[in-house]
Amino acid sequence: MKDCEIYSDLRVPCGSNIIVRVDGRNFSKLAPRLELEKPYDLDFVGIMVATCQDFFQEFSPCFMYTFSDEINILLDDVPFSGRLEKLNSVFASFFAGSFTRQIFQSDRFSKLLSTTFKSISFDSRVIPLNTDGMVEYFKDRQDEAWRNCLNGYAYWTLLEEYGKKEAALFLKGKKKQELHDLLFDRNINIMNIPLWQRRGVAIYREKVIVEGYNPVKQEKIVSHRWKPYVDWELAQFNREFFLSKDIITE
Ligand SMILES: Nc1nc2c(ncn2[C@@H]2O[C@H](COP(=O)(O)OP(=O)(O)OP(=O)(O)O)[C@@H](O)[C@H]2O)c(=O)[nH]1
Numbered sequence: 001m002k003d004c005e006i007y008s009d010l011r012v013p014c015g016s017n018i019i020v021r022v023d024g025r026n027f028s029k030l031a032p033r034l035e036l037e038k039p040y041d042l043d044f045v046g047i048m049v050a051t052c053q054d055f056f057q058e059f060s061p062c063f064m065y066t067f068s069d070e071i072n073i074l075l076d077d078v079p080f081s082g083r084l085e086k087l088n089s090v091f092a093s094f095f096a097g098s099f100t101r102q103i104f105q106s107d108r109f110s111k112l113l114s115t116t117f118k119s120i121s122f123d124s125r126v127i128p129l130n131t132d133g134m135v136e137y138f139k140d141r142q143d144e145a146w147r148n149c150l151n152g153y154a155y156w157t158l159l160e161e162y163g164k165k166e167a168a169l170f171l172k173g174k175k176k177q178e179l180h181d182l183l184f185d186r187n188i189n190i191m192n193i194p195l196w197q198r199r200g201v202a203i204y205r206e207k208v209i210v211e212g213y214n215p216v217k218q219e220k221i222v223s224h225r226w227k228p229y230v231d232w233e234l235a236q237f238n239r240e241f242f243l244s245k246d247i248i249t250e
């Protein structure tokens, strides 16, 4: 029967950067059950970030990026010998388990789900890319976060004037600048909203200086350590950003 496990040897290309993107399943239905604030709920984002931190500790990726219900993971050291089925299944289940645990640790959310709990799941896909492709990929996801942000604010603002269908129809095909102007006309300057809503949140290692003391030599010692850092005020992604964080090299 082992012969029938025909996908088990599918592996990601050797030496390639690997991005894994996981995305919450049916989170548009979960959002009202959790009574999430619209369009952004800081407690929910906090749980997505805590889930990322949990993953960071377990699998040591070099970079993670989250917005809405998606999480992007950049791996240089690919676990499970790059076996695709293993990566997708273990990562998706890790996020579902970690997210569920965080939800039930939250006083606010656990109360809401205790009677109507439906199991939470994430989908997962693997994207092999070279360095340039990787930078383009993250630029593209951050662009999507920005579009999401404009759409979210525009939709929930228009709902005060129109019904759901009309608001969605009104927004269909609108360019980013049009959405920006639409909000500006209604006294919302989207440039004033927090950066994490516009650009998402990233987790990466940051070099920190650690001061110690050598009791034998009786002198202060200064060393560097890499510590996971949650960046809520992200710069725009480009090659310089990834170079400056030592995520890529020249
Ligand atoms: N109110 C609220 N909703 C959020 C927030 N973050 C994510 N969501 C919801 O999560 C959804 C994520 O979009 P999708 O992944 O396209 O929707 P989905 O229902 O998860 O669909 P599948 O991923 O295809 O299963 C959004 O449409 C929102 O409904 C938030 O901060 N506040």
Ligand SMILES: [Mg+2]
Pocket (backbone or CB within 6 Å): 023, 024, 025, 026, 027, 028, 069
């Ligand atoms: Mg989703």
